[in-house]
Amino acid sequence: xxxxLDGKKLRNKLLDKLKFEIEQYGVKPSLAVILVGxxxxxxxxxxxxxxxxxxxGIKSTVIIYPTTVSEMVLLDKIQELNNxxxxxxxxxxxxxxxHIDKQKVINSISPIKDVDCFTLENCxxxxxxxxxxxxxxxxxxxxxxxxxxxxxxxxxxxVIVGRSNLVGKPMALMVLNRNAxxxxxxxxxxxxxxxxxxxxxxxxxxxxxxxxDDMIKNExxxxxxxxxxxxxxxxxxxxxxxxxxxxxxxxxxxPGGVGPMTIASLMINTVDLYKxxxxxxx
Amino acid sequence: xxxxLDGKKLRNKLLDKLKFEIEQYGVKPSLAVILVGxxxxxxxxxxxxxxxxxxxGIKSTVIIYPTTVSEMVLLDKIQELNNxxxxxxxxxxxxxxxHIDKQKVINSISPIKDVDCFTLENCxxxxxxxxxxxxxxxxxxxxxxxxxxxxxxxxxxxVIVGRSNLVGKPMALMVLNRNAxxxxxxxxxxxxxxxxxxxxxxxxxxxxxxxxDDMIKNExxxxxxxxxxxxxxxxxxxxxxxxxxxxxxxxxxxPGGVGPMTIASLMINTVDLYKxxxxxxx
Numbered sequence: 001x002x003x004x005l006d007g008k009k010l011r012n013k014l015l016d017k018l019k020f021e022i023e024q025y026g027v028k029p030s031l032a033v034i035l036v037g038x039x040x041x042x043x044x045x046x047x048x049x050x051x052x053x054x055x056x057g058i059k060s061t062v063i064i065y066p067t068t069v070s071e072m073v074l075l076d077k078i079q080e081l082n083n084x085x086x087x088x089x090x091x092x093x094x095x096x097x098x099h100i101d102k103q104k105v106i107n108s109i110s111p112i113k114d115v116d117c118f119t120l121e122n123c124x125x126x127x128x129x130x131x132x133x134x135x136x137x138x139x140x141x142x143x144x145x146x147x148x149x150x151x152x153x154x155x156x157x158x159v160i161v162g163r164s165n166l167v168g169k170p171m172a173l174m175v176l177n178r179n180a181x182x183x184x185x186x187x188x189x190x191x192x193x194x195x196x197x198x199x200x201x202x203x204x205x206x207x208x209x210x211x212x213d214d215m216i217k218n219e220x221x222x223x224x225x226x227x228x229x230x231x232x233x234x235x236x237x238x239x240x241x242x243x244x245x246x247x248x249x250x251x252x253x254x255p256g257g258v259g260p261m262t263i264a265s266l267m268i269n270t271v272d273l274y275k276x277x278x279x280x281x282x
Numbered sequence: 283x284x285x286x287l288d289g290k291k292l293r294n295k296l297l298d299k300l301k302f303e304i305e306q307y308g309v310k311p312s313l314a315v316i317l318v319g320x321x322x323x324x325x326x327x328x329x330x331x332x333x334x335x336x337x338x339g340i341k342s343t344v345i346i347y348p349t350t351v352s353e354m355v356l357l358d359k360i361q362e363l364n365n366x367x368x369x370x371x372x373x374x375x376x377x378x379x380x381h382i383d384k385q386k387v388i389n390s391i392s393p394i395k396d397v398d399c400f401t402l403e404n405c406x407x408x409x410x411x412x413x414x415x416x417x418x419x420x421x422x423x424x425x426x427x428x429x430x431x432x433x434x435x436x437x438x439x440x441v442i443v444g445r446s447n448l449v450g451k452p453m454a455l456m457v458l459n460r461n462a463x464x465x466x467x468x469x470x471x472x473x474x475x476x477x478x479x480x481x482x483x484x485x486x487x488x489x490x491x492x493x494x495d496d497m498i499k500n501e502x503x504x505x506x507x508x509x510x511x512x513x514x515x516x517x518x519x520x521x522x523x524x525x526x527x528x529x530x531x532x533x534x535x536x537p538g539g540v541g542p543m544t545i546a547s548l549m550i551n552t553v554d555l556y557k558x559x560x561x562x563x564x
Contacts, residue, residue, distance in 0.1 A: 119406070120412075121403065124401070124409065127451060129451075165409075169410070169411075172454075176451075181471040185463050190463070
């Protein structure tokens, strides 16, 4: 039976430490979140982020716009936040309405306040092996989780299923920096099973039931990034947990694995940007 | 016996077409090359680039500085070239002396004149699936070569050996955009042979003799990016050509494969930047 990669436990540990650290600061780190429209999932995500930030002593501000907001209004607001020294981190909750040029809006964030590592400059830093100001939250959270359990990536074969800008691509670049051999699979991949079976570490970020026990290596490490509600309304991930956990050495559950680590990373990134802007050593 | 991926032939074809196109332009496209120091290999590369540009009607300028040049002088010159409308493309010949912050100098090039796709903005575009102004020369040349021989990448397993910013990493992102499954191997990879044997397309960019016939798939496509002089002074690539070419379906030779395609891409990129800056359709 696999060891559970307990993201909830590690999140609590990291956030306790962070809370203590923030208590030492006279001026508190601050996070500004921009939310456009009334997407129910986005509202839940933003509320969770705000609640977590508040509980740590991070000053959080949520700026809400109607779906009809113009691109110019968003760009002006971001400019204002860029210029406001009391704001350390800026997050645009996605998705944005279709009439907004998402990339243009994201890229208007000052790279030093880009808490998600979404701007072109920070993506370019990541792609060329330079250090971005902070790393993208989900891949960063996954590496923190693997580190906590002493799982080294050097020389390991890491197979990533999914090639999104949010997870797959930055994750690949980050494990490459850790000296892993990396394979990126996706919807066009043929013989997926033949590849996943060779994975020392398998990271699945697809959002559908996909990974069965005949697709994994014995004693492999399984990281499940998928999260969705199945037909019965139950929250679940990409991996058939019951069977796969019998064969793997480590497995992250859904919920309670990568999800909590993503929000922990967001909080750590906010504080890291605060420290960079205030030249405190970490 | 494998079909030879003839980069010299395709280069000639592409450059003939480009020369004809340039003849139609009243004002000629122009390329500025900055060369620092007296590295013999760099001088040969720069001379070849200038000679090729001149033969096509591209106006080329080589600006030479001594090894002792200050970073400020380079940054000022690049600023001047950025602001000069008669310059369409800027290339910094690498390596630069150690006292120069290479990344800072490269990144001071205006992204719209960044003929090598080295600036953080263009790398960020590449990493996030947005179109950079132009693609990096060597990976672009490889894709042109594969296209010429009708080799599709969709759903294929492309294995890249080498993870440099010049070839390995951008190549991986570019074949991913073509819907290939991609694996990046490097010096820390264990069981390299087990991975390369699964490659529908194997791209080796290492610079030492590495790829033997027992490391490749039957009827695979082999692209050799390595180029160096062996102990006998003979120019050669990463691949044991004689044995590997008996087993593969396609193979690029060294010399005469990827090398000529890299310089062809540089010329195409210069003209593409000229067209973007002058809003001509391609």
